[in-house]
Amino acid sequence: MTTAMPAIETHGLSKTFGHTEALAPLDLSVPRGAVFALVGHNGAGKTTLIKLMLNILRPTHGGATILGRPTTTLTGKSFTHIGYVSENQELPDWMTVQAMMDYLRPFYPTWDEAHLLSDLDLPPDRKLKQLSRGMRMKAALASVLAFRPPLIIMDEPFSGLDPLVRDELIKALLDRMSDEYEDDPNGGLTILISSHDLAEVESFATHVAFLHQGKLLFAESLATLTARFREVIVTLDPAMTTSAFTPPITWLLPESTASVYRFIHTNAELDNFEQQVRALLPHATEIRSEPMTLRTIFLALAKSSQAQDRSRA
Amino acid sequence: MIQSLHILRKDIRHLWLDLSMYAALLIAAAIAIPKSWDPANLSNTPLHILITLLNVLIPIVWLLLVARVVHDESLVGDTQFWITRPYAWTSLLSAKLLFLMLCLILPFAIMQCAMVLQTGTNPLHALPAQMMRLLKIAIIVWLTFTAVASVTSTIQRMFMAMVAVVLFWAGALTLVSGAPGPRMAFPFASEVFGIYLGVLVLATLVFQFATRNTLASRVALMAIAVVFVELFACLVEGQIQAPFNAFVRRNYPLSTDASLRLAFDPTSIPSQDAGQGEHRISALVIARLPIALQGLAPTTHLNDQNVSFTIDAPGYHYTAPWRPADLEDNSLKIFIPQKALDAAHGASVHMHLSEVARRMFPGTPQTILAADSFHIPENGVCHLLPALSGDNVSCRYAYELKSRTMISAAVASGTCIKPEIFHSSLETLAARPPSTELDPTVEIPLHLGGAVCPGTPITFTPFHPGGNFRLELDIPSISLDRYLVR
Numbered sequence: 031m032t033t034a035m036p037a038i039e040t041h042g043l044s045k046t047f048g049h050t051e052a053l054a055p056l057d058l059s060v061p062r063g064a065v066f067a068l069v070g071h072n073g074a075g076k077t078t079l080i081k082l083m084l085n086i087l088r089p090t091h092g093g094a095t096i097l098g099r100p101t102t103t104l105t106g107k108s109f110t111h112i113g114y115v116s117e118n119q120e121l122p123d124w125m126t127v128q129a130m131m132d133y134l135r136p137f138y139p140t141w142d143e144a145h146l147l148s149d150l151d152l153p154p155d156r157k158l159k160q161l162s163r164g165m166r167m168k169a170a171l172a173s174v175l176a177f178r179p180p181l182i183i184m185d186e187p188f189s190g191l192d193p194l195v196r197d198e199l200i201k202a203l204l205d206r207m208s209d210e211y212e213d214d215p216n217g218g219l220t221i222l223i224s225s226h227d228l229a230e231v232e233s234f235a236t237h238v239a240f241l242h243q244g245k246l247l248f249a250e251s252l253a254t255l256t257a258r259f260r261e262v263i264v265t266l267d268p269a270m271t272t273s274a275f276t277p278p279i280t281w282l283l284p285e286s287t288a289s290v291y292r293f294i295h296t297n298a299e300l301d302n303f304e305q306q307v308r309a310l311l312p313h314a315t316e317i318r319s320e321p322m323t324l325r326t327i328f329l330a331l332a333k334s335s336q337a338q339d340r341s342r343a
Numbered sequence: 344m345i346q347s348l349h350i351l352r353k354d355i356r357h358l359w360l361d362l363s364m365y366a367a368l369l370i371a372a373a374i375a376i377p378k379s380w381d382p383a384n385l386s387n388t389p390l391h392i393l394i395t396l397l398n399v400l401i402p403i404v405w406l407l408l409v410a411r412v413v414h415d416e417s418l419v420g421d422t423q424f425w426i427t428r429p430y431a432w433t434s435l436l437s438a439k440l441l442f443l444m445l446c447l448i449l450p451f452a453i454m455q456c457a458m459v460l461q462t463g464t465n466p467l468h469a470l471p472a473q474m475m476r477l478l479k480i481a482i483i484v485w486l487t488f489t490a491v492a493s494v495t496s497t498i499q500r501m502f503m504a505m506v507a508v509v510l511f512w513a514g515a516l517t518l519v520s521g522a523p524g525p526r527m528a529f530p531f532a533s534e535v536f537g538i539y540l541g542v543l544v545l546a547t548l549v550f551q552f553a554t555r556n557t558l559a560s561r562v563a564l565m566a567i568a569v570v571f572v573e574l575f576a577c578l579v580e581g582q583i584q585a586p587f588n589a590f591v592r593r594n595y596p597l598s599t600d601a602s603l604r605l606a607f608d609p610t611s612i613p614s615q616d617a618g619q620g621e622h623r624i625s626a627l628v629i630a631r632l633p634i635a636l637q638g639l640a641p642t643t644h645l646n647d648q649n650v651s652f653t654i655d656a657p658g659y660h661y662t663a664p665w666r667p668a669d670l671e672d673n674s675l676k677i678f679i680p681q682k683a684l685d686a687a688h689g690a691s692v693h694m695h696l697s698e699v700a701r702r703m704f705p706g707t708p709q710t711i712l713a714a715d716s717f718h719i720p721e722n723g724v725c726h727l728l729p730a731l732s733g734d735n736v737s738c739r740y741a742y743e744l745k746s747r748t749m750i751s752a753a754v755a756s757g758t759c760i761k762p763e764i765f766h767s768s769l770e771t772l773a774a775r776p777p778s779t780e781l782d783p784t785v786e787i788p789l790h791l792g793g794a795v796c797p798g799t800p801i802t803f804t805p806f807h808p809g810g811n812f813r814l815e816l817d818i819p820s821i822s823l824d825r826y827l828v829r
Contacts, residue, residue: 105431106431114427120424121424124357137349137428
């Protein structure tokens, strides 16, 4: 699915506004063909990162490439290969949906909007300003899907949408991905999608990156991530006393009572993970590990990061 | 280019209603303004109110049109639809400039041609003047509007910015124009300022379209305005005299004609009666010196006469700025600071005087027979107003009166129905450059001191520039008190 050159790559990319650091130096690689979810709370720096990738903002330090090209050299022509949909994007509201598609057509040599409006259930004669928020997002997405870019960047596209419209949008994206790009020698369509709703991206993302207060907590494939992170519950023999020990750094948020030791294991895909636990907790009578959702992984990481900050302070 | 035309088509489609309104206003102006030329409509108040309204509304529509077309792809902000689409900035800029040319300037030019046609003059003969007029408006109005629109995101912000621009100009120019007394217009001042503003504002516009670096563009526009005021202070107000004097002396070389000279006659004292005029302006007192220009051929006229002088009294030196002067009546009016008189204590001082001027040589006279309406040289048309006694000729030129023109005719005292005595009369009209008003014509009533009757020959003699010159006069000893205007 992936080829050697990533769709997006950043090296020490950072942005400050005055004295405020919106984005700490960040290294990130988005493989081609991935559905890459960029998640984090509001204000985490997702939009800043996306604007840096699209050369809407200039980085303070570091750099990035997008489809092999330094982002600071992106020109209008580059956007024949990059689609961008954002919740905050202004649209030419005075145009009808069809007029917007007609207007944009000559800009793109690969334009093909066959059935797109009807597939997305968009009224061609309705002015954009008369559309609901969900419809506007669909119209924006249609205007991007029509030129079949190898990279689509979406900034909070589902924010405030009802579940039905959200599913329609996701379906439209995934359908295009499977129908039109499956034989693409360049690795197919890459989607980078930012969201603060972790549950919604978990269903279709192949990769995920967490941003928290401008810092990248991690970025990896979702399969690896969910295999790696486990909530481990160790039942201890209450008759025996557990001697004090320092948990390894791969154990996050450890909590203990007389009979239970609970933590988040960040390397639970290791074969010897049970042995490691037993070595440190010899009085364990039972070791249970449960898969975690993206949301719980993120919460664990965020809490752990806060705890570390507090202890450093 | 194809992308430019595509964007242009979109803009026209979007702004068709605004453009229709603009067209309606232009048509109204093309009908109403020529009606106001008719003396019968002199007291037609509704017509004059309509014209005043049009004079206000058309520039407002310019502002709105420029704002709307530039803000359709706003350069300010980071959420605009177009910035992540395959727009080439060159196409976008050329589309906007094409829109201004085709939808704003061309209809305005057509409206002006239509008005010129209604005078009976030939618009094609006035093409250079029309271009000059459009260029002036383009630099002062349209380019400024476009530059301000490119660094603002909404019409409201643009309007506020324009208010700030107007207040800045008014304040700054009032501050630097504080010096009393008339001043010489710097040679080529309008060309220098036109090129300065046109080139730099256009460069900033291009920079803003190319980089969307709004902060830098705003700073650049403010810097252009501040430096403009400084230039104005130096060149027009002569606040920094050395470069100004150097340029004037270079542009007006010392006369090589030995017969042409300035002469000071200490035995004569010109009339020092202020009459209706003033004898003092602020800290300047007015003196009339017995200085005459000698050796000028009677057929030659002078244009743009200006005088500067120095006064040396014990412990005091004064260099006067260049001021307009008229030496053709054997006396010269000058403005002297009160301090110079105080320093002289009634004694004689040393004075050195420089005069610069442009010679104007007469061209070929053309004699035209007066009629109800008759064409005159320099692309003008005159009308006789038979019902009026006294001066009854009004002439209208398309855009400008290019050359100084001398007009001579035999005029009648009283009306032409009952003419009493005929006498010959002479009037010289100064050249009038193209203005920036909506009315493209220049109306000049002739003051010949009597009525011109139908069939009377009127002779028009245009004058053409014959070169600049400078004359110097050294007066070792002059008692200024003797020549003060009382």
